[in-house]
Amino acid sequence: MNNRPSPIRGRFAPTPSGRLHLGNALTALLAWLQVRAAGGAMILRMEDLDAPRCKPGTAAQVMEEMAWLGLDWDEGPDVGGPCGPYEQSARLALYEEALERLGREDRIYPCYCSRAELQSIASAPHGLTGEGPVYDGRCRRLTAEERREREAVKTPSLRFAMPVKPFPFADGVAGPQSFGPGAGGDFVVKRADGIVGYQLAVVVDDIAMGVTDVFRGWDLLDSTPRQLALFEAFGEPPPRYAHGPLLLGLDGSRLSKRHGSVGLSALRERGAKPEKVTGWLAWTAGLTDEPEPLAPRELIRFWDPRRIAREAVRLPADWTNFIID
Numbered sequence: 001m002n003n004r005p006s007p008i009r010g011r012f013a014p015t016p017s018g019r020l021h022l023g024n025a026l027t028a029l030l031a032w033l034q035v036r037a038a039g040g041a042m043i044l045r046m047e048d049l050d051a052p053r054c055k056p057g058t059a060a061q062v063m064e065e066m067a068w069l070g071l072d073w074d075e076g077p078d079v080g081g082p083c084g085p086y087e088q089s090a091r092l093a094l095y096e097e098a099l100e101r102l103g104r105e106d107r108i109y110p111c112y113c114s115r116a117e118l119q120s121i122a123s124a125p126h127g128l129t130g131e132g133p134v135y136d137g138r139c140r141r142l143t144a145e146e147r148r149e150r151e152a153v154k155t156p157s158l159r160f161a162m163p164v165k166p167f168p169f170a171d172g173v174a175g176p177q178s179f180g181p182g183a184g185g186d187f188v189v190k191r192a193d194g195i196v197g198y199q200l201a202v203v204v205d206d207i208a209m210g211v212t213d214v215f216r217g218w219d220l221l222d223s224t225p226r227q228l229a230l231f232e233a234f235g236e237p238p239p240r241y242a243h244g245p246l247l248l249g250l251d252g253s254r255l256s257k258r259h260g261s262v263g264l265s266a267l268r269e270r271g272a273k274p275e276k277v278t279g280w281l282a283w284t285a286g287l288t289d290e291p292e293p294l295a296p297r298e299l300i301r302f303w304d305p306r307r308i309a310r311e312a313v314r315l316p317a318d319w320t321n322f323i324i325d
């Protein structure tokens with residue numbers, strides 16, 4: 001028997017700001033199937049940097065809900081592993097080290113722009129406009145004198161100076177992608193309140209954890225050029241990326257905590273069986289022809305990224321019929 005570990009390493013990286021709903025469950029299932037179909041190692045990483053949004057205890061609930069779905073992981077907050085800790089809140093020293101390096105190499109600069117402007121950036125990657133408005137780079141051009149003046153009245157955020165060139169990539173689901181030069185503009189790697197930016201933390205962790213394959217939701221497709229720019233700045237090869245479909249509620253908006261009935265906890269209370277949920281999710285995403293009850297292990301043989309929907313999927317009005325007896 002060959003006991004060598006598979007070189008494929010994937011991850012599911014939820015933000016434990018709420019429990020799982022069908023949309024997160026779909027992303028978790030697809031990320032898991034991609035890894036398991038390749039005989040790879042699955043990493044679970046809690047992206048809990050934004051402490052005010054992440055209530056204590058939610059990470060444990062998310063793990064319990066994943067286990068209920070039939071998803072497992074080889075490395076994670078509860079089981080540990082060679083690249084731990086697996087909670088971002090316990091990895092701050094690594095992010096600081098990375099920021100120091102970017103600072104030394106003159107790739108980041110302080111930004112003193114107003115709170116209102118920063119807020120639209122702080123809510124990324126979950127803002128309505130994906131990555132938010134493109135920053136015009138005005139603080140990049142400040143003189144040393146101007147910086148000193150502003151520094152006296154305001155704590156700056158730190159922005160990564162996005163190289164003005166395209167970062168094309170071949171997405172495993174969406175196909176070839178090309179965003180314009182400087183895609184999205186200079187982005188925040190550390191907020192003025194001291195919280196490390198999503199893009200930086202994800203890239204530092206994907207490097208440190210040896211992630212080879214990222215499978216995540218479509219809402220992060222436009223984050224990818226920024227992450228590719230960070231990989232390049234750190235001199236590391238990027239992983240392969242694939243972005244799966246978002247689920248939309250009956251009202252056409254992206255599933256969120258507002259759609260209470262699509263939370264896994266609400267479905268469980270109504271008697272939903274996990275294999276019905278996973279079988280239905282796989283069918284919704286395009287992997288199977290029928291919404292049959294199938295546990296994640298039974299779905300591995302259906303894995304085929306070419307079949308995965310390339311657009312958001314709206315819940316049909318009768319969706320609960322498939323999941324609840």
Ligand code: GLU
Binds near residue numbers: 013047125202220
């Ligand atoms: N933590 C991010 C989220 O919950 C996902 C990050 C990623 O997969 O790159 O949306």
